[in-house]
Amino acid sequence: MSAVVARRSFPGRALEVLRDMAARPSGAIGLALVLGHLLMAVASPWLAPHDYKAISATLMLKPPSATHWLGTDHIGRDVLTRTMLGGREALLVTAVATPVAVVWGGFLGVLFGLIGGRVDDVALRVVDAFLALPKILFVLATAAIFGASPPVLIPMLAFFYGIPVIRVARAATHDVVARDFVSAARARGHSTLAIIRRELVPNVRDVLLVEGAMRWSWMLLTFSSLSFLGFGVSPPTPDWGLMIKDASGFMSFAYWAVLAPIVALSSLIIGINLTADALAKALGVDRAQKAPG
Amino acid sequence: MVRLIARRLVLGLATVALVSLIIFAGVEALPGDACTAFLERDAQGQLLENCRRDLGLNRSAPRRYLDWVANLLAGDLGRTANGQRPIADLVGPRARNSFLLASIAALVGIPLAIVLGVITALARDRLADIWLSAVAILAMTVPEFVSATVLLLVFSVWLGWFPGVVLVSADAPIAALLPQLVLPVITVTLVLTAHILRMVRSSVIEVMGSDYVQMAVLKGVPYWQVVFRHVLPNALLPAINIIALTIAWLLGGLVVIEIVFNYPGLGRLMIESITKRDLPVVQAIAIILALVYVGVNLLADLMTMVLNPRLRTHHGGRR
Numbered sequence: 001m002s003a004v005v006a007r008r009s010f011p012g013r014a015l016e017v018l019r020d021m022a023a024r025p026s027g028a029i030g031l032a033l034v035l036g037h038l039l040m041a042v043a044s045p046w047l048a049p050h051d052y053k054a055i056s057a058t059l060m061l062k063p064p065s066a067t068h069w070l071g072t073d074h075i076g077r078d079v080l081t082r083t084m085l086g087g088r089e090a091l092l093v094t095a096v097a098t099p100v101a102v103v104w105g106g107f108l109g110v111l112f113g114l115i116g117g118r119v120d121d122v123a124l125r126v127v128d129a130f131l132a133l134p135k136i137l138f139v140l141a142t143a144a145i146f147g148a149s150p151p152v153l154i155p156m157l158a159f160f161y162g163i164p165v166i167r168v169a170r171a172a173t174h175d176v177v178a179r180d181f182v183s184a185a186r187a188r189g190h191s192t193l194a195i196i197r198r199e200l201v202p203n204v205r206d207v208l209l210v211e212g213a214m215r216w217s218w219m220l221l222t223f224s225s226l227s228f229l230g231f232g233v234s235p236p237t238p239d240w241g242l243m244i245k246d247a248s249g250f251m252s253f254a255y256w257a258v259l260a261p262i263v264a265l266s267s268l269i270i271g272i273n274l275t276a277d278a279l280a281k282a283l284g285v286d287r288a289q290k291a292p293g
Numbered sequence: 294m295v296r297l298i299a300r301r302l303v304l305g306l307a308t309v310a311l312v313s314l315i316i317f318a319g320v321e322a323l324p325g326d327a328c329t330a331f332l333e334r335d336a337q338g339q340l341l342e343n344c345r346r347d348l349g350l351n352r353s354a355p356r357r358y359l360d361w362v363a364n365l366l367a368g369d370l371g372r373t374a375n376g377q378r379p380i381a382d383l384v385g386p387r388a389r390n391s392f393l394l395a396s397i398a399a400l401v402g403i404p405l406a407i408v409l410g411v412i413t414a415l416a417r418d419r420l421a422d423i424w425l426s427a428v429a430i431l432a433m434t435v436p437e438f439v440s441a442t443v444l445l446l447v448f449s450v451w452l453g454w455f456p457g458v459v460l461v462s463a464d465a466p467i468a469a470l471l472p473q474l475v476l477p478v479i480t481v482t483l484v485l486t487a488h489i490l491r492m493v494r495s496s497v498i499e500v501m502g503s504d505y506v507q508m509a510v511l512k513g514v515p516y517w518q519v520v521f522r523h524v525l526p527n528a529l530l531p532a533i534n535i536i537a538l539t540i541a542w543l544l545g546g547l548v549v550i551e552i553v554f555n556y557p558g559l560g561r562l563m564i565e566s567i568t569k570r571d572l573p574v575v576q577a578i579a580i581i582l583a584l585v586y587v588g589v590n591l592l593a594d595l596m597t598m599v600l601n602p603r604l605r606t607h608h609g610g611r612r
Contacts, residue, residue: 125304125307125308125311126311128308128311129308129311129312129315130315131586132308132312132541132583132586132587132590133312133315133316133319133579133583134544134545134578134579134582134583134586135545136545136548136549137548137563137567137575137578137579137582138319138579140563140564140567141320141323141567141575142323144567144568144570145323145324145570217434221436224436224438225436225437225438225549228436228438228549228552229549229552229564231567241436241438244438244439244442245438248442248445248553251442251445251446251450252450255446255450258442258446262439262442262443265436265439266434266435266436266439269434269435269436270430270431270434270435273430273434
């Protein structure tokens, strides 16, 4: 399925792909949203107009005003400030966990795809069994028992989201292994490691890049759901999921407090999805018929 | 084909066996057990010992696993951590409620998604497609709790059309539950429809571009006959698996949606049990959800096999 990649120098090809993505309207919007959110996550501590944990009894659930552009929440904190800061923890955790998930899942997938036979069959059974697990239940239980700090969440998310990657990488490898250029490399007497590095990785990499982008958005979704359910980020830290949960109780008379984090979180996830679509098109990877996970 | 079906059934059983092992091992790996949860965290000595003996927790882990599986096969889910109630009493009505929510959403959503998916594919890049696809993409990317909260805000708080938060008990009769079901059902249907619609759309577009459809068009077969006789049977077959995967995936989303609406289903029971560290209940819910996942996928594979004429050969198509 993956197009056979012409080997070109790394920065040259990356720039070409980025240019291709930005040339599509949806890709340009997606990239702008993702970059905007990343910049905001880095710069928000200096940009935020108020103290994110400053409580005020006189300012509870006040509508937007000149000093508080997006109003205040149920304990008088500035909604704009908290919305600006609310994606930092989520982005930090998922930005570390996503590459880890793609690398370990991708490595195992390529390995199983290459070995094939009995080992591959058994591995696929185990992967399928893990996919059948109610992921959210295990994530919730782990977070409830060990706490939802980044050192707990990163390995856990990286583990669970790496498993579907094994499947994708394995399928992509199967597609490539049957091709003539791999047989040719074998016939030339290259070692297995050399074949993986020189023939497989360049061809599987594109599929994994797109897969990684999709995993990133699903991981963010899980992270925010965790906060929303009260098992994630602990209270003083601003987080969109938690803000939506807190504010939803008051939304009949203070909708601004719930709408601000909703718009922020949705725009980031939509941005990632648009970027992933544009990336898939730019790299020529087939993303159709991919089920959610 | 009989061999193919038998093979698929055996694989399904193997997956279930593995899943039960992983769930047991996973719950085992969490610190604490039913007794530490029941008797304070730092309970020690005789009290803990007695409790463990009463609940049979002093047996070896493999032994407890086998007992658990044997009981499951006999239809016994065990008792809650404090030993007071059979888990089946707790899980039964909530599973019914979740099933009600999911099945209404599926009954409405699947036909709707197929019709809209075909319409968007046939009207590709025209106004109807652009709007429907935009709504679908929005519904499938935004987190479930966000769409649920927005729907709650618009239809319950602002418009006042439907009751928002559910206030009935888990074992209420279905009739009492129905009016409260409207918004949760709309939310689940929205997400479900969005996913399936997109898949059906791309499937139909792919088949429309295939050589045999081009051929039929060039032969002068009427447009609607091409669509119904040539395109749809081939485009909708892969949709069965996608529908199954979407339903299976929705099990996770259902949890969050149930919490938003305070709906007394399995998802809420799961959250409550995790909060109370009631590991036997967590374990029971995990195996139920996993069984539904495997079952739905198995059903979809079997349906595809039965409906796909290419698999009706002697040795069947190899997957």
